[in-house]
């Protein structure tokens with residue numbers, strides 16, 4: 001089925017386009033609206049945005065594939081993007097990724113059975129001074145330690161009312 005934003009959000013995109021001299025400039029704001037409504041950005045959604053803005057589809061695909069911020073598949077309620085770049089790796093980031101997998105059953109590129117978590121490796125999140133760093137949805141978690149990571153994961157499980165991943 002073809003992708004379609006809600007009427008309200010489609011109107012928001014049409015309004016946002018009026019802020020720019022060229023509709024191409026509204027691609028990212030439009031994709032943010034798709035993300036907020038759907039939680040991820042499908043190829044169908046890209047085609048829809050391209051048509052809505054009157055821009056070539058390739059321009060929207062380029063944005064989708066350049067920014068890891070836009071997941072191309074459905075994600076868990078807590079979308080964990082763990083930095084795998086040099087500063088985070090030097091400060092035990094790899095061990096923390098392993099901890100997510102071994103202790104919490106959160107596997108890379110998969111959504112946990114309860115739909116709560118998914119884990120993706122990403123390149124530098126631009127917060128190297130506070131490595132190791134992960135982004136969960138729109139928030140950064142910095143200076144992570146094994147204890148801090150456990151506390152965060154357990155807190156999210158509790159707030160979702162589910163102790164198991």
Ligand code: FES
Nearest residue numbers: 083085088125128
């Ligand atoms: S290396 Fe991890 S935030 Fe830059």
